[in-house]
């Protein structure tokens with residue numbers, strides 16, 4: 570399928586999705602979110618893909634939901650036919666590792682999509698914010714839930730209640746992003762990081778992601794029990810035998826993802 574609002578490509582075992590509505594700072598219109606769900610579905614189903622990078626342009630990762638499209642919305646429409654539900658679930662329930670590479674604005678739904686990814690690598694010019702309050706609404710795609718989990722109550726409250734943006738340095742200090750890189754190095758850095766992940770055993774990477782996400786859903790005791798069971802189950806994998814044999818034999822492991 571040809572995409573109009575995205576550029577989609579692969580490099581080795583990494584899938585790259587670039588949001589591409591430069592005229593609207595990658596505002597998340599219905600077509601873009603539908604295409605994003607489709608592109609992610611394709612990568613999920615493709616056994617040759619081990620990690621995905623989601624990125625935007627230098628000026629904007631995404632400036633939020635498309636306000637021009639959203640402004641005439643009604644409660645009944647949004648409630649009965651939530652235009653974003655399918656797409657957001659495609660990101661937040663994506664089973665393979667997915668990295669957000671953020672340059673420029675990541676606002677509103679843009680910040681929320683970045684937070685749905687497994688981690689965020691930020692360019693030095695990145696700006697994160699939940700400015701919905703300036704539009705007379707509040708965050709609606711996880712901002713009030715994921716932001717406090719990522720950066721704590723005080724900063725999340727301040728950002729959502731004032732609409733102020735956070736720069737990359739503050740975002741790194743607060744734990745919202747894993748690393749900051751120069752703007753011109755973002756794409757290469759994110760692809761290199763994704764390649765490192767894609768070279769691991771895919772089932773083990775997927776289970777690792779699932780286990781970390783479980784930490785946000787369960788008590789510590791339940792989470793530890795879940796981790797232990799999953800760890801034990803990994804001894805059924807050829808990749809566990811290969812990984813440990815390679816260490817003992819002082820060679821690079823060759824994982825077969827089974």
Ligand code: DAK
Pocket residue numbers: 592593594596597632633634635636637639647651652653674676677678679700701704708709710
């Ligand atoms: N929507 C539509 N168009 C946008 C846009 C947006 N979010 N952001 C920017 N644009 C457009 C501008 O209108 C402008 O278009 P033209 O006037 O040239 O036609 C073009 O992109 C360039 O923008 P600016 O001229 O404003 O550029 P500046 O550099 O001066 O400013 C800015 C950049 C990012 C500071 C500014 O554009 C801005 O404040 N943008 C809006 C940011 C924002 O408020 N984002 C939150 C959107 S609300 C839902 C769940 C969640 C949501 C919705 C529904 N459900 C569960 C149903 C999420 C809501 C949101 O994200």
